[in-house]
Each structure stands twice: as structure tokens, then as C-alpha cells.
Amino acid sequence: MAAAAGVAALMLSGCANSGGSSGGGEESGGAKNQLPAQDSIEVPQDAAKAAGDGKGKCESGTSIAYVGALTGPNAQLGINIVNGVQTALNEHNDANPDCKIELKKFDTEGDPAKATGPSAQAVKEDKIIGVVGLPFSGESKATGKIFEDAGLVHITPAATNPELTQNGWKTFFRGLGNDTVQGPALAKLTEKVGSSKVCLVQDDSDYGMGLAKQVKSALGDKLACEDKVTTGQKDFGPTAQKVTDAKADAVIYSGYYAEGAPFDNQLSNQGFEGVFIGPDGVKDTEFVKQAGSAASNAYYTCACVPGDLIKDFSDAYEKVSNGTAPGTYSVEGYDTATVLMAGIDSGIKDRKKLEEWVKDYDKPGYGKTYKWDDKGELTDKTVYGYKTDGDKIVSVGKID
Numbered sequence: 001m002a003a004a005a006g007v008a009a010l011m012l013s014g015c016a017n018s019g020g021s022s023g024g025g026e027e028s029g030g031a032k033n034q035l036p037a038q039d040s041i042e043v044p045q046d047a048a049k050a051a052g053d054g055k056g057k058c059e060s061g062t063s064i065a066y067v068g069a070l071t072g073p074n075a076q077l078g079i080n081i082v083n084g085v086q087t088a089l090n091e092h093n094d095a096n097p098d099c100k101i102e103l104k105k106f107d108t109e110g111d112p113a114k115a116t117g118p119s120a121q122a123v124k125e126d127k128i129i130g131v132v133g134l135p136f137s138g139e140s141k142a143t144g145k146i147f148e149d150a151g152l153v154h155i156t157p158a159a160t161n162p163e164l165t166q167n168g169w170k171t172f173f174r175g176l177g178n179d180t181v182q183g184p185a186l187a188k189l190t191e192k193v194g195s196s197k198v199c200l201v202q203d204d205s206d207y208g209m210g211l212a213k214q215v216k217s218a219l220g221d222k223l224a225c226e227d228k229v230t231t232g233q234k235d236f237g238p239t240a241q242k243v244t245d246a247k248a249d250a251v252i253y254s255g256y257y258a259e260g261a262p263f264d265n266q267l268s269n270q271g272f273e274g275v276f277i278g279p280d281g282v283k284d285t286e287f288v289k290q291a292g293s294a295a296s297n298a299y300y301t302c303a304c305v306p307g308d309l310i311k312d313f314s315d316a317y318e319k320v321s322n323g324t325a326p327g328t329y330s331v332e333g334y335d336t337a338t339v340l341m342a343g344i345d346s347g348i349k350d351r352k353k354l355e356e357w358v359k360d361y362d363k364p365g366y367g368k369t370y371k372w373d374d375k376g377e378l379t380d381k382t383v384y385g386y387k388t389d390g391d392k393i394v395s396v397g398k399i400d
Helices: 075-093 112-122 139-151 164-165 179-192 206-222 237-247 257-269 285-297 310-319 331-343 351-360
Strands: 063-068 102-107 126-132 154-156 173-174 200-204 223-228 248-254 276-278 298-302 362-363 370-371 385-389 392-398
Touching: 063 075, 063 112, 063 331, 075 310, 075 331, 102 112, 102 351, 112 126, 112 139, 126 331, 126 351, 139 164, 139 173, 139 206, 139 237, 139 276, 154 331, 164 173, 164 206, 173 248, 179 206, 179 237, 179 248, 179 276, 179 298, 179 385, 200 237, 206 223, 206 248, 223 237, 248 257, 257 276, 257 285, 285 298, 285 385, 285 392, 310 331, 331 351, 351 362
Parallel strands: 063 102, 063 126, 126 154, 154 173, 200 223, 200 248, 248 276, 276 298
Antiparallel strands: 298 385, 362 370, 385 392
């Protein structure tokens, strides 16, 4: 994200409080269309599974790592991913008695300033030959050179800032479409729900700023107002006032759910009756919990597969997550871990060869094909739309 980056211990107290000013401005108009929920997803018959053929052999202690948020204000996005990785690991190790791969976890809290330490620790462990992470764009930007210098391949399941693949890093691969895809998808979603006047609000993260640039370009003359907020902000009254003054019928929030939830709550308290549209950094049930009833107006975009609609995956995932359904980037956590473990099963024992394995990989996973161009960008860039449905988030299908 650009993410993503990145989602459980959460430092989120107080974020769900309304805290917004009331009154002021004419009430905003609501969107016209309610998009129906998607009830199924087609999975490729030859989708790669973590179990492989059960003939994998590897040295004792061979490891992959998850490096990313396990705690922090947006931790749930990272937890979704690591649970997907663990689901893949369990499936693999149960099926391959001669190759028991270990998973090492390193918590970055999703903070670029704190991510360098855990990343440096991961690259020092010789038995780690591949990494899933980092989820968020800011921390990915801060740590990419650490992995590059160590020759340690890492696949982000969530970081979407387009500039991440412009650094010349050969070890960095993105397991989803970037924000040059998601930005236009957000604008397209406003059309699908019948909105004609849109306010764009961005946070101060690399992810939020990069995505907002793409959204603004795609919105064109539908852009009714713009504003900026900061990480950790609690009072969104002035921004909500701008939205109501503009008589917007939709708000696109370019950022993460920790600020997106109280912002949506305060918008609702101030009389906004349109739709609130967030990207993958907002699309999490923690947003729904924290925003409360205000979240009923929310739609989302995500270059992620709705794992809850894949029964076999969902059942296996819930055994790892204590009954919680797959969330944002859970499938991508599973699939990217599967790519790395398939390389290990093929007999790869070192980092350089695993990097080459990923570079040449070309197989379908759940809902998308994993194949990369020479910069590490995924060639399959499908984006799904989602909406709030009660206390859940459900898919409304691909955004074409």
C-alpha cells in the first residue's frame, strides 16, 4: 500500500470518537446507486497451492520472513497478510515432510522510521532466503536498499506507491497493481455509485500523497474540493466543513483507516449524506468498527482478491486467525509466500537463485497471475470494488 503499505495489538484508542463540529454548510447529496455484492469468484483450476507436489526437500532451518506491521495504528492490515503467509506455510509443511520451512516475523509497526531496524535484523539471518513484505509504501521506501544490498528478495503484498519500482532495486517485487491502476479505479467507482461532485482528501504518507496524485488526474472536472490531513490527527471538523460547503456527494480519502475512520465519523456528524470512498489502506473491518454507523456509507477499492469468497482458502485461513475471515491482502500474503516456497521446493538454497526464481515466475494464484516485468511490477493488475455491509466489507466485483 503504496501501502500499504500496512494491519492484534492496536494503538487506536480514541479514533472512533466523533469529535467533529456540527452544523455549517448545506447538507451534501447522497449517491444514487447501491452496488450489489459479489457472491462468488472464479479461481483458476491450475492456481498454485502452497502444498506443491509434496516432494519438496530443503535443509533444516530454511526460512522465509514476514517483515511488516504486527502492532501500531494500522496493524490489522499487516496481520491480514501474515495470517495468509502462515496459512500457506502450514499447508506446505503438512504436505512436505522433507522440507519444513520456518517463518520468522519482524514487526515494523508500519512506521518508516522504525522499519529499518527490523529489516536489518532480517537480512542478517542467513537462513532467511526470501521475504514477504513490507506492507506499506513509506516503510518499503525506507528499507528497499537494505534488502538490495543484502541480495534478499522481497515481495510486497500491499505497497502501491508507483515510485517504489523506480529505484533500480532488483530484489523488490510488487504482488499487486500499483496506484496508477488504483487511482483511476477510485474515480471509476464514484461513477458507478452515481456521484458527480467529489472531494479528495489525502494524508501525509508516501502512500496517501502518491495515490491522491493519481486520483486527481483521473477525476478531472468532477473534483469539487481538496484538503490534506496528517497522521495522528483527531479533529477533522474543518475538512468536513469544506466538504459540506462544496456540496459534494462523494469523498475519496487517500490514506489509512486510523485517520479515515474518525474522519468519516465526523463527516456524518456534520451532515454529509454522500458516499465515503477509501482505497486499500482504509479497506479493513477495523475501519468499520472505529467509524461506527458512519461506515455504512463507505465503498473501497483494492487490488486484492476477496478471499472470503474462496471457500477452501477461507476455511484454512480461519484456522490460523481464530475464526476471523480473510481480510485485505490475506490472499496476497498466501500467494506471495507460495511463490517463495515453490522456489525452495525446487531445490533453491540461496538468496540469489531465489531472486532469479521470482524474476522468472509465471503462474496463476488465487484470482490473479503472478508474473513480473523487468522493474518488479506485476503484469496482472485487477482492482476490485468493495462496500460496507453491516459489520463486514464485501466485494462488489472487479472495477473495469
